[in-house]
Amino acid sequence: MRTKLSDHVKERLSTFGLMAPSIAQCALGAALAWLVAIEVLGHPRPIFAPISVLICVGVGLGQRLRRLIEMVVGVSLGVGVGDLLVSWIGSGAWQLALVVALAMAVAALLNSGALFVAQAGSSAVLVATLVPGDGVGGLDRMADALTGGIIGIAAVALLPASPFMIAAKHLSGVLDALSTMLEEAAAAIEKRDVDLAAEALEEARHTQGAVEEFEAALKTSKEIAMISPVHWHRRARLARYETAAVPVDLALRNARVLIRRTLASLGEVSPPPAALAEAMREVSEAALLLQLELGAGREPTLARQALLAVAARERPPQLGFSAHVIIAQLRSVVVDLLQATGMDNEEATAALTPLDEPSGGGPRGQ
Numbered sequence: 615m616r617t618k619l620s621d622h623v624k625e626r627l628s629t630f631g632l633m634a635p636s637i638a639q640c641a642l643g644a645a646l647a648w649l650v651a652i653e654v655l656g657h658p659r660p661i662f663a664p665i666s667v668l669i670c671v672g673v674g675l676g677q678r679l680r681r682l683i684e685m686v687v688g689v690s691l692g693v694g695v696g697d698l699l700v701s702w703i704g705s706g707a708w709q710l711a712l713v714v715a716l717a718m719a720v721a722a723l724l725n726s727g728a729l730f731v732a733q734a735g736s737s738a739v740l741v742a743t744l745v746p747g748d749g750v751g752g753l754d755r756m757a758d759a760l761t762g763g764i765i766g767i768a769a770v771a772l773l774p775a776s777p778f779m780i781a782a783k784h785l786s787g788v789l790d791a792l793s794t795m796l797e798e799a800a801a802a803i804e805k806r807d808v809d810l811a812a813e814a815l816e817e818a819r820h821t822q823g824a825v826e827e828f829e830a831a832l833k834t835s836k837e838i839a840m841i842s843p844v845h846w847h848r849r850a851r852l853a854r855y856e857t858a859a860v861p862v863d864l865a866l867r868n869a870r871v872l873i874r875r876t877l878a879s880l881g882e883v884s885p886p887p888a889a890l891a892e893a894m895r896e897v898s899e900a901a902l903l904l905q906l907e908l909g910a911g912r913e914p915t916l917a918r919q920a921l922l923a924v925a926a927r928e929r930p931p932q933l934g935f936s937a938h939v940i941i942a943q944l945r946s947v948v949v950d951l952l953q954a955t956g957m958d959n960e961e962a963t964a965a966l967t968p969l970d971e972p973s974g975g976g977p978r979g980q
Contacts, residue, residue: 666762692737796898865950872943879936
């Protein structure tokens with residue numbers, strides 16, 4: 615219990631470490647946007663300026679440049695519709711409902727993005743409730759929104775989170791999941807444990823979320839590296855994560871199929887041999903090596919060598935149907951991970967021992 619609590623605290627602190635730069639960006643950017651709108655633009659109540667910073671920067675992962683464009687256009691649309699209708703029909707409950715409905719309907723027709731539609735609606739709410747009839751024109755509010763958005767992007771550029779750390783943390787989650795899946799499948803084979811294989815399969819079904827989080831994190835990392843001069847020198851280092859993204863996703867998918875077949879194989883007359891479990895463990899360790907080498911900013915040569923050693927193995931003799939399928943899936947995982955280290959598909963596939971070669975020999979030289 616104490617270990618689980620400690621792990622949870624460490625995870626939350628790690629997550630806070632990733633979010634801390636965004637929190638600082640939001641806080642400082644909101645204050646600066648408010649001052650600029652008042653002192654430079656001369657707007658007495660620039661509500662949209664700090665709000666735009668918060669929307670543009672956020673505290674999560676996402677495409678901030680696109681968010682800026684959607685935010686500015688969404689605010690402008692909401693403000694325009696809100697100002698127009700409020701000047702005609704006044705303020706009140708039914709007027710608010712009509713203003714929000716029309717602003718969001720127009721936004722949905724122009725762009726189905728959830729942020730764009732929500733921003734148009736929330737801007738219309740502000741116009742219809744917090745600031746009706748204050749003598750501030752729609753153009754002034756649009757200028758406030760644009761000011762906040764620009765300051766938000768400047769905050770991201772000048773006070774950036776580490777794009778490399780963001781990508782590394784989330785790829786580690788994917789490779790940890792892959793390594794764990796292979797380890798559990800290997801243990802199930804060695805122990806002939808159907809329940810263990812079933813548990814591993816159930817856990818494997820929930821791993822795609824880690825891939826999606828990594829993809830979002832990689833987009834954010836690339837964006838930060840593009841707009842922030844502080845991290846321009848990290849683009850080459852980040853490119854290794856881009857290379858690994860699709861192959862690692864495919865490896866995880868193939869590993870899920872491998873575990874399903876492992877579960878099926880344990881009910882056969884000829885279950886998979888222990889040599890197959892050993893190969894799974896070697897691939898599992900190679901996945902962790904890949905994680906460590908990418909995290910250290912190095913070319914993943916050790917992971918590649920470990921995977922090539924597995925690829926060169928001969929298949930065990932006298933296998934049942936499911937064991938053949940497991941080997942096929944494991945070979946696919948090896949090819950995927952070799953591509954994640956930077957090899958192309960043709961080169962990675964050529965490293966595999968041909969399946970039509972006679973079994974029983976030693977490892978083939980590379």
